[in-house]
Amino acid sequence: MSKNFFEKAVDWGRRKSPWIIHFNAGACNGCDIEVVDALTPRFDVERLGLLQQGTPRHADVLVCTGAVTLQTRDRLKQIYEQMPEPKFVLAVGSCACTGGIFDGCYCVSGGIDSVIPVDAYIPGCAARPEAIIDAVVKLLTALEQSQKAAD
Amino acid sequence: MLMALFNIVIFPGLLFLGIYALFFAFLDRKLYARLQNRVGPPWFQPLADFCKLLGKETIIPQGADRRVFVSLPVFALAAVTTAFIYVPIWSVNSLFPFEGDLIVVLYLLTIPTLCFFLGGWYSTSLYATIGAVRALTQLFSYEVPLFMAMLAPAILAETWSISGISAYYAEHPLYILINIPAFLVAMVACQGKLERVPFDLPEAETEIVSGTFVEYSGRLFAIFKMAIDCELVVVSALIAAIFLPFHAANPWLGFLYFIIKTVIILILLCLFRASMARVRIEQMLMFCWKILTPLAIIQIIINLLVRGALA
Numbered sequence: 001m002s003k004n005f006f007e008k009a010v011d012w013g014r015r016k017s018p019w020i021i022h023f024n025a026g027a028c029n030g031c032d033i034e035v036v037d038a039l040t041p042r043f044d045v046e047r048l049g050l051l052q053q054g055t056p057r058h059a060d061v062l063v064c065t066g067a068v069t070l071q072t073r074d075r076l077k078q079i080y081e082q083m084p085e086p087k088f089v090l091a092v093g094s095c096a097c098t099g100g101i102f103d104g105c106y107c108v109s110g111g112i113d114s115v116i117p118v119d120a121y122i123p124g125c126a127a128r129p130e131a132i133i134d135a136v137v138k139l140l141t142a143l144e145q146s147q148k149a150a151d
Numbered sequence: 152m153l154m155a156l157f158n159i160v161i162f163p164g165l166l167f168l169g170i171y172a173l174f175f176a177f178l179d180r181k182l183y184a185r186l187q188n189r190v191g192p193p194w195f196q197p198l199a200d201f202c203k204l205l206g207k208e209t210i211i212p213q214g215a216d217r218r219v220f221v222s223l224p225v226f227a228l229a230a231v232t233t234a235f236i237y238v239p240i241w242s243v244n245s246l247f248p249f250e251g252d253l254i255v256v257l258y259l260l261t262i263p264t265l266c267f268f269l270g271g272w273y274s275t276s277l278y279a280t281i282g283a284v285r286a287l288t289q290l291f292s293y294e295v296p297l298f299m300a301m302l303a304p305a306i307l308a309e310t311w312s313i314s315g316i317s318a319y320y321a322e323h324p325l326y327i328l329i330n331i332p333a334f335l336v337a338m339v340a341c342q343g344k345l346e347r348v349p350f351d352l353p354e355a356e357t358e359i360v361s362g363t364f365v366e367y368s369g370r371l372f373a374i375f376k377m378a379i380d381c382e383l384v385v386v387s388a389l390i391a392a393i394f395l396p397f398h399a400a401n402p403w404l405g406f407l408y409f410i411i412k413t414v415i416i417l418i419l420l421c422l423f424r425a426s427m428a429r430v431r432i433e434q435m436l437m438f439c440w441k442i443l444t445p446l447a448i449i450q451i452i453i454n455l456l457v458r459g460a461l462a
Contacts, residue, residue, distance in 0.1 A: 007206075009202045010202055010203065010205060010206030011206075012199065012202060013198075013199045013200070013201070013202030013203030013204075013205075013206060014203050014206065016193075016195065016196070016199035016203070017196065017199040017200045017202075017203045041187045041188055041189045044184070044189040044190050044191070046180070046184060046189065046190075046191060046192050046196075047189075047190045047191065047192060047193065049192060049193075049196055049199060049200070052356075053356075053361070054356035054357070054360040054361045054365075055278075055360045055361050055364075055365045057210060057365065057366060057367065057368040057372075058361065058364070058368065058372060060203070060207075082210075084207045084208035084209065084210050084368045084369050085207070085208040086207070086208075
């Protein structure tokens with residue numbers, strides 16, 4: 001069944017306006033600084049429609065850094081559940097992808113995908129701002145392809 | 152009947168106001184970005200945001216009163232749209248001018264702020280409650296100088312209707328120079344009304360997440376955002392009508408003048424926003440009551456004296 005005009009407009013809006021919220025699940029702060037760096041005027045992610053939001057209720061993309069510690073495990077789950085559908089998760093940095101050097105530690109449950117589903121992985125220690133922006137663009141391209149496939 | 156429906160839904164009602172508000176939101180964000188040496192968002196950005204929010208899931212908190220929570224954004228948007236009908240657009244006259252419409256418009260523009268307060272209050276979230284209380288505290292500080300600054304030109308023109316004021320200053324263009332302090336006071340105070348940067352305390356993303364709107368998501372948040380964007384248009388149109396009364400007899404030319412005037416006001420507001428940082432709530436109260444209000448009172452006294460001298 002082909003999509004009608006309004007569904008297409010919403011699909012287009014989703015591709016053009018990804019609002020992010022940043023969550024530190026137990027990172028060493030290296031990746032967090034790179035995420036903040038990606039939001040500075042130098043990289044100007046607003047040209048892609050990206051805006052940082054304060055509350056998970058307004059966000060579409062959850063940008064997670066760090067291996068998930070047992071302390072943040074439940075909080076991460078809560079924040080993910082507070083976000084309205086449709087939502088996406090970016091794992092920024094090696095620790096967020098797999099657990100990194102903290103994998104198997106007594107207080108760490110592993111990468112972000114050990115708790116919530118992840119849509120894009122950005123490896124790197126720390127991940128560069130260019131890599132983060134590239135991942136967002138790739139996520140949006142993949143979203144466009146899946147929307148076209150559903151049409 | 153058909154004409155009234157056209158006025159409400161298409162021009163100058165919801166549709167025109169909505170499109171113009173999206174354009175204003177874009178211009179505001181683009182200018183802000185350029186002032187920060189950035190490229191800024193593309194022209195369709197506010198529309199894309201609006202479409203996306205309409206398609207998102209709407210979550211209503213468990214503790215919130217469902218009916219009030221859902222109806223508040225609509226109330227805010229309706230009040231702003233109603234206020235726009237009484238603001239002159241293409242000529243000196245608005246659509247339905249009457250004696251006292253200045254007061255009606257000012258009070259209609261207070262309703263969105265009260266909706267933000269109630270929305271935050273009914274969200275039963277801690278951050279939203281703090282934001283709501285701040286919105287109300289702020290209301291009591293900027294509202295007084297804003298009202299006095301808007302009423303000072305009315306005293307000189309001896310009329311309480313926006314159209315009457317516009318017509319008076321169109322006849323005596325030099326008198327607008329007397330109102331320059333009131334113009335400045337109105338520009339500063341309306342930043343508080345629009346919850347823009349030096350006075351965006353109720354939203355304050357970095358400290359109280361996003362204040363009154365914390366629990367609003369999806370469609371309801373889209374309507375709230377639309378109400379805020381529309382309020383920006385209505386307030387700049389109101390300031391343009393009162394303080395910049397340059398009109399043309401031809402309605403098309405008058406409409407062009409309207410766009411030029413409101414864009415100039417938006418540029419000034421944006422410059423103001425880009426050059427300031429957020430103040431604390433008590434700093435804002437001090438500033439509004441100790442500087443803006445006396446300035447507005449002095450303006451009223453000057454206008455009364457000028458009125459007496461002219462009589």
